[in-house]
Amino acid sequence: MVDKVGAVLVIGAGVGGLRAALDLAESGFKAYLVDSNPGIGGTVPQLDKWFPDNGCELCKLLPVFSRDGCSQFCLRRDMAHPNIELLPNSQIQEVTGEAGNFEVTINSVSRWVKTERCTGCRLCAEVCPVEVPDEYNDGLQLRKAIYVRSPQAIPNFYCIDRETCTKCGKCIEVCPTNAIDLNLPDESQKVAVGAIIVSSGFQEFDAAEMGQYGFNRYANVLNNLQVERLLASGGRTTGELLRPSDEKVPKKVGFLQCVGSRDTERNYCSTACCMYTLKEAILIKEKYPDTEVIIFYMDMRAFGKGYHRYYQQAQELGVKFVHSRVSVIRENPKTKNLLLLTRAEDGTDIRSEYDLVVLAAAQCPSARATELNQALGVDVNQWGFIQSQDWWQTRTSKEGIYVCGSAAAPADIADSVIQAGAAACEAATLLASARDQLVEAEAESVASAASDEDTKVAVIICQCGEEITAAVNTAQVAEFAQTLPDVTSVEEVRFLCLPETLEEVKKSITKSGANRVIFAACAPYHYHRLLGNTMREAGIDPSLWQLVNIREQLAWVHKDDQAQATEKAKKILAATVDRIRGQEPLRITPMTVEQKALVIGAGVSGMVAALSLAEQGFETYLVEKSAETGGHAGEAYYNLGNEDPQAFINDLRKKVKNSSQIHLYPETGVVEVNGRSGNFSSILKAADDTTTEIIHGAIIVATGAEDYVPTEYQYGQNDKIITQKELQQLLVKNGLGKPTTVVMIQCVGSRDEGHPYCNRTCCSDAIVNALNIKEQSPETEVYVLNRDIITYAFREEYYSKARETGVLFIRFNQEDPPEVNATDKAITIRVNDPVLPGKLEIDADLLVLSTGIVTGDNRALAETLSIELNEDGFFREVDTKFRPVDTAIDGIFICGRANAPRNLDEEIAQAQAAAQRAVNILSRKELQSGRIVSEVNARRCSYCGICVTTCPFNARWLDEDEHVAVVDEALCQACGACVAACPNSAAKLRGYRDKQILSVIEAVL
Amino acid sequence: MAEGNNGFEPKIIGFLCNWCTASAADLAGTTRAQYPPNLHPVRVMCSGTVDPVYLIKSLLSGADAVMVGGCHPGDCHYVSGNYKARRRMAMLQNIFESLGLDANRIWTRWISASEGPEFAAAVREITEETRKQGPNPLSTDWAL
Amino acid sequence: MAKSATLAVKDGKIRSSINALLADLLSKQVVEAVLVPLAHPAGNNVVQSLVTNPDYLEQADVFAPVMPVNAGRIIQAMTRLTPANKKTAVVMRPCELRALVELVKLRQAQLDNLYLIGIDCPGAYSVSDYPKYAAEKTSDDFVKAAWNGKDDPMLRAGCQVCEYPVPLMTDLTIGSVGQDLKKQLLLLASTEKGEELLEGLGLTAEEDSQAAAQRHTAVDQLLNKIKETREKFFEQTREEIGGADKLATVFGPCIKCQNCRVACPVCYCRECFFVSPTFELEAEKYLGAAEKRGAMRMPTDTLLFHLTRMTHMAASCIGCGACEEACPNAIPLLKIFQLTGTNVQKLFDYIPGRSLEDELPPTAFKEDELEWIGEK
Incomplete structure (x- = not known):
């Protein structure tokens, strides 16, 4: 067995990489976060607003x-974490070793700027004569070299783009801190890590490859990112x-979906583009209500949590949807308007003119992906995405190397973040024995200034070369500072952030005997940690120094x-002097953690969550209300592309049974929960009314959901009208026979008024069943009546395959659903066929309804846990994108269908992500409060409880005695x-x- | 600097939330957006922690206008702080209106971290509007 | 639920009829205590008293036109730490009941075992004016005159513009509006507790009685009349105090004694923010601030105090006018607080004292409200 290394390499510092690195760093591992870019964030910082709430909650x-x-x-x-080492401008050259102990060679391209001397003043860029398109603005603007x-x-x-730099040396002349060195060598280092997480993201398809759309040729044809x-x-x-040709607000904007995807070359769905097109359409409509916005689409795939409502919001705002693929765009050379040629569903050609056209370019593997994946030695699929394993979305072909986000399949932020958590969980499970091996113990708070000591404030004013002095007369400010009460020393420095200055500052503070320090310098982000270290060395309590931003x-x-x-x-x-004079040293309060978990629900998500916790060494109580484990998946016999679900579930059951860390409580409910994150006490009640009290540090809710029982289409009145699940059981038992015609109707009990959300699973269920019918009985005609076929990412291939096998897909509108007329003898379905005029009448032997998922009654549990449900009765997460498995109550996490409809592999990833969030708490013996926390002046408190409600x-409760x-700090x-x-x-x-x-x-x- | 209203330079205090608006203020700096120096920023953790007493005190102690800057509704780092702030701002404005005081000296702006230019624009707007309004009568009366 | 019974007014004497009823509550052991104002032996005041011996109830005088203290405050003092352990009937004016409801929401009082008996309230005189009245007339005279619809300029400012002279939330109402006071009063039970009282008294309660209907119509008329009065009052108030200059004049006499907030039944802090260490400043701060201003009013922060207090309790202000009565320097506080309070309450669609379910506006929020705030 190899000696495991308690460190993980995370490749790609986009949103997935950040999540994975933070999850690992918070649970006792060191993370190297590598990105080929000079900064963190990936694509995300280029976007101002995100669906489905147009907010920024990064x-x-x-x-x-x-x-x-x-x-x-x-x-x-910025992000600074003691357990995360950021390696920008870096790439992976070589990976050797095996799971648990890899050696990775990382090449860091020199930016030719010494970061420890760069003040970010911009003087260099001002004199740089080279102008090139700016990637950040997707080429809409120029930047310097x-x-x-x-x-x-x-x-x-700052960073020098070596490809375009002419080495003219002008920047070197103006740099006030001698930070630029064109001979600064590249660096290469070897790091030992136990696991690797690939979150290298995607690259946008170059729409110019589709010549017929004129991208890069026609000024007013842009891609989504440019519009963003x-x-x-x-x-x-x-x-x-403003459209590029004339800087005018366009009156008519067309969005073209599926550019570079869902075609013969890339027969996969790019997954996120429907949503960001909807977002841009909504933003345009909100800002310019008079502008017409038309989306040309094939299927509107708004399948994530809250996405269907977002789609409806766009419709309500007047965004128009045209079901068609645009064949060609021509530019009017005079007006620079764009003529779109489209073919309507009934085959007629339509020409229409637009002021601006936006192409939804597909997510493709990044340019460096091939090289990287080769270095990693992981299998890739036909399009170059990393091949992930059945069921386990984040496992690659190579043990110890995990993947998340668009590196494995096109994904949006919400799914990438979930997968990132799952990948972190995999890595943490593999390396559980090496937890805490490489992380530094949290720094001890330095000795605080004794309260009887006189307040002595040192003021240090940074001139930042000429950057601050150009607008502020720092000498006058320094003179003024001398006059302020308790100020015992004032110093001006030319560049505070330079290592030599910090060293001097430290000495002078020690010498002056100051016990409080104020720096008047720049934004705290860059120097927060540098100054923190310096102050620690100078013996200044972290709450007794402050940085004011005068730059x-x-x-x-x-x-x-x-x-x-x-x-x-x-x-x-x-003001700052005044404030710091009254500042007392702030303490950190530790609270013990009960390093055990409670998982509620033993379906697939619950079992995966429990196993993930158990395998990381945490005792887990697994509570299931029914006698059987397995939940809805217990009735699944096959899945789109995956292996046998039954075998998979039985394997999980066996592992749960055999785990010494898991205590399974069947036929049991949770009736009472008290306490808080790190220290809950709960009461379990079994079917025979016996109760058990348990103590634990975290809770995972995995209670699942229920199948919708349709009231539509005469379900229940005729045994030839069944659900997809019932069909699957027939097919498994070879009991279908050879029907002449089978008709499936999609979106029964989903995407309707009572259930305004996409069920996410039933298009795949329908297609896999249709394929199986065709396999068992090739002569059977299969019709799938649908509103949109939602086969995102690589599910698209099965959709194509179904069409190739002769499955007929007919689209209907929500307002004009199929009519079903069933008698004992026959079932007749009438539906408007958009391709042919008039109603199509189908006589079916079997009518199969693709039914949605609805929530069980979650209210009682929600109340017991004091967590919220959304409008549809699913448990609410804090933020759909960035904290998708966290509830508003710390220490309580959610996963699986209790949270939203999901496919099985997605539920598994979410369960792992939730488990890892729990591990963030359980892996510590104690939780530490922040320095800044609220407190109660008990003498003044009137016990009104307003603070508790607020x-x-x-974090607040009322002490009745x-x-x-x-305050729970x-x-x-x-x-x-x-x-x-x-x-x-x-309350203070x-x-x-x-x-x-x-x-x-x-x-x- | 453009001076109007007999050289009257309004004093404005802005309470900026740590996550969004204070961050936007820094971004305005990195992009060198220029705005008048009349607004004094006070960073707070959340717009929801701004007690009306801070705003009233400011307006009675010499400020000609006050501003609270927070995350866009729905985006609060602390889930709902800005919704609570919104209620308080509405209430304070309402009280000012009832008393015939200048409710329009009390400003709220939701400015996210990526909206540096919006921050600069907000400061320009508030400064200009306050310049037009002239000195705050509440802060000029020594007997109040 | 609106069952009612009638209480005969014996010999045309309202006070003694009510007192007999209250005494019955005790002697029939429907309740074990009654909180009610008793006439002070000196005849110049009434005092809230907690009575267990029915004999004392002869001195009760619920309509005596004086309210030296808002009884909400009394209940607060009694039940803040623990709820009443014995059944206790409390006889209160509408504004006292409303204050109590607000205090309950603020965890300053507990309703367990309390039986709220509300009266239709004709108003009250100030404590200093009352002896003059009491020397000549009785509370019976007062009620009769009041419901005859005569304006009484001697009433406390708050009473003159009272928005809710009838109880909003109570178990049992002693209805006098719209009744032939020579003959009867209405006993209106609006909760099970109220019915329990009627039952215990051996009174037969009936649904939708004619007397109840009469009161209902009369109350509507009364409230409509008040609405007009209040509109005029607000208009006048805006005229009188609106704007920085006038406000400065109005608050000029303030010495920040805080009597107003001590008297206010919904200002519930055990110790006011404005006497906290936050406002205990070093001499250098005072001198520094004065230097900046050239002259600075001392004590400082008088207007800050009033405006801040408004932000704390405007939403819960029940308009009882205790503040104004308590002011040693005759600042028209009721006017000011009624104006701001009513508008804030409108803003949040909140009526203080209406029900325990309405959320206190400062603690609640809705995602889709007040969207003009923060808009460019």
Whole structure:
């Protein structure tokens, strides 16, 4: 057996890579996060808003426990975590070794800029004579050869694009810190890791390859990403949709779906494009209600949680949908308008003119994928995506190497994040014995300033070369600072962030005996950790130094008024001095963790979650309300492309039974839950009413859902009208016989008024059943009456195969559903065929309904756990994209169909992701609160409970004996909602006390 | 700097949430968006922690306008802080209107981290509007 | 649920009839205690009293036109820590009941074992005016005159513009509006507890009685009249106090004594924010602030105090006017708080004291509301 290494290499620092790295870092592993780009985030920072809520909640990826270890600001800026080593501009050259102990050679391309000396001042870019298209804005704008990838990207250090740099040396001349060195060598290093997670993402299909659409030739033909950048506030047009030819708002915009996908060359569905097209359509309609927006599509695949409602929102806003593929686009050379030639469903040709056309270009494997995948030695599929294993979406052909997101199959953010969690879970399971091997123990808080010691404030003002002094007279500010109370030393430095300066600063602070320090410098993101380390070495408590930003929020934005800018700097400094004088050292409170879990529901998700926990060494109580484990999958006999579900489930059952860590409680419910993340106590009640009390640190809800029992189409009145599940049972038992005609109707009990969500599974179920009918009885005619066929990613191939085998797909509108007339003798189905005029009448031997999934009654459990349900009765996650398995109550996670309809392999991934989130808590002996948490002044507390109602994290409760509100510091996330709610300031936020804020107000005015 | 209203330079305090608007303010800086220096930013963890007393105190202590900047509704890092802020802002404005005070000196802006230009635009707008309104009568009366 | 019975007014004496009823509650052991205002022996005031011996109820005077303290506050003091352990009937005015409901929502009082008996309230005089009245007239005279529809300029400011002179949430109402007061009062049970009282008293309750219908019509008329009065009052108030200048004048006499907030029945903090260490400043702060301003009013933050207090309790302000009565310097606080309170309550569609189910506006929110806030 190999010695396992407690580190994981994560390739690709997009949203999936970040999630995986954070999950590992939070559960006791070191993560190397490698990206070929100079910054983190992948595609995500290029997007301002995300479906299905048009919001930005990227920050929700950040850890909520022991959060002082990780940066606590917008992830578009930076991320710093003690267990994560970021390696930008880097690629994998070679991988040797085996699961548990790989050696990876990583090549880091030199950016020719010494990051430790770069201040991000932009002087270099200003003089650089080379202009090239800017990738960040997808070529809509130009950048220099020395550049930052995005104004938001971090590290915000400049970087030289070696392909276009002419080595003219102008940047070297102007760089004030001598950060640029064109001879800076590339570096290569070998790192030992136990596992590898590939989250290398995708590359957008080059739409220019489809010559008929004129991309790159016609000014007003753009791709989705370009439109995204135009709609972005930080884009070239600051958020205005102006068409490139004449900078005018287009009156008519056409979106073309499936560009480079679902064709002969790439017969897969790109999965996310329907949704981002919908998003852009909605954003355009909201901003320009008069602009016509038309989407040309084949099937509208809005199948994720909340996506169907988003689709409806677009329809309500007046976005039009045309079911057609555009064959060719021509440009009117004078107006630069675009003429679209389309063929309607009835075969007629339609020409129409558009001001702007947007191409939904497919997700393809990235250019470097082939090389990378070869180095990794993993199998790829015919299109170059990494081949994942049946059932286990994140397992590759090679043990110890896992994959998530679009590297394996086109995916959206929500699914990528789930898979990232699952991949982290796989890696953590493999390396469980090496947990905590390579991570540093959390740094001890330094000795705090004794309370009787006099307050001595040191002020250090950074000039940032000329960057700050150009707008702020720092000498005057320094002189002013001398006059402020308790300020014992003031120092101006030219570049605070340079290593030599930090060393000097440390010395001078020690020498001056200061016990509080204020830096007036730049945005905290870059130097947060640097300064933190320096202050620790200088013996300053982390809560007793502060950085005020006089660069990004002052010097750079008030360039033309030195007098006012200087005055403003003085006031800000005075306010900060005032604030820090009243600041006491803030402590961190540890809370013990019961390192056991409770999993509710022993279907596939529940069993996978329990096994994932058990295999990582955590005792798990697995509670199931019925006598049998397996849930809905217990009735599944085959699946699209996967192996035998029964064998799979039986294997899970066996593992659960044999695991010494899993305590299975069949026919048992959870009737009471008390406590909080890390320390719950629950009462289990068995069918015979016996109760058991258990203590545990985390909860996973995997209670599944139920099949919709149709009331439509005369179901239940005729034994020849059945559901897909019933059909499957017939097929398995070879009991179908040789019917002449089988008709299937899709979306029964889903995507309708009562169930405005896509069931996600039934198109695949219908297709696999149709294929099986054709296999057992090739002469049988099979009709699939559908509204959209939702075979995303590689499911598309089965759809094609079904069509090839002669399965007939007929589309109907929701408003005009098929009519079914069943008698004992015959079933007649009438449906409007869009291709042929009039109604098509089919006599069927068997009518199969593709029924949806509905929730069981989750209310009681939701109440017991104090977690929320969504409008459809599914358990609600904190954020569909970034925290898809977390509930609003820390320590309680959700997975499987209890959360939303999903296919089996997706449920498995989600169960693993949920288990890993639980492991983030269970792997620690104690949880640490943040330094900034709220507290209660018991003497003042009136016990009104407003703070308890207001707290979104259940971090407050009322002590009935003492008549006082109490804060659970581990759960408090420092939002301060309680502070504003409490009328008399009995609720306070450390570091943000009312007195401090009020004195800041007085000081800046 | 353009000066109007007899050289009146309004003083404005902006309470900016750590996650979105304060971040947008930094982005405005990296892109060198220029805006008047009249707004003094005070970073808070969440717009939902802004107690009306901060705003009233500001308006009584010399501020000519106040602003609360938070994440867009639905996007709050802390789930619902900005919804709570929205209620408080509505209530405070309502009270000001009832008393015949300038409710339009109380501003709310939802500005996400990627909206640097919007932050600059908001500061410009608030400064200009306040300049037009002239000095805040509440802050000029010593007897209040 | 609206069952009612009638209470005969014996010999045309309202007060003694009600007192007999209350005494019955005790002697028939329907309840074990009654909270009710008793006339002070000196005759110049009434005092809220917790009575267990029915003999004392002869001195009860629920209509005596004076309210030295809002009884919501009394219940708060009594039940904040533990609920009543004995059945207790409390006889309260509508504004007292409303205050109590707000206090219950704020966990400052508990309703267990309490039987809320509300009265239709004709208003009250200030504590200083009351002795003059009491020297000449009785509370019976007062009720009769009041429901005859005469304006009484001597009433407390709050009472003159009271929005809800009839109880909003109560178990049993002693209805006097729309009744022939020489003959009868209406006993209207609106909850099971209310019916329990009627039953215990041996009164037969009937559904939809004629007396109840009469009261209903009369109440509607009364409320309509009040609506008009209030509109005029708000208009006048805006005229009087609107704008920074006028507000400065109005609050000019404030000495930040905080009597207003001590008297306010819904201002429930055990210790006000404004006496907290947050406002205990060092001399250097005062001097620094004064230097900036040239002159600074002391004590500081008077207007800050009032405006902040409004943000805390405007949504729950029941308009009882206790603040104004408590002010040593005659600041028209009721006017100001009624104006802002009513508008804030409208904004959130909230009526303080209406029901225990309505969420307190500052703690609640809806995702799809107030969308103009933050809009460009």
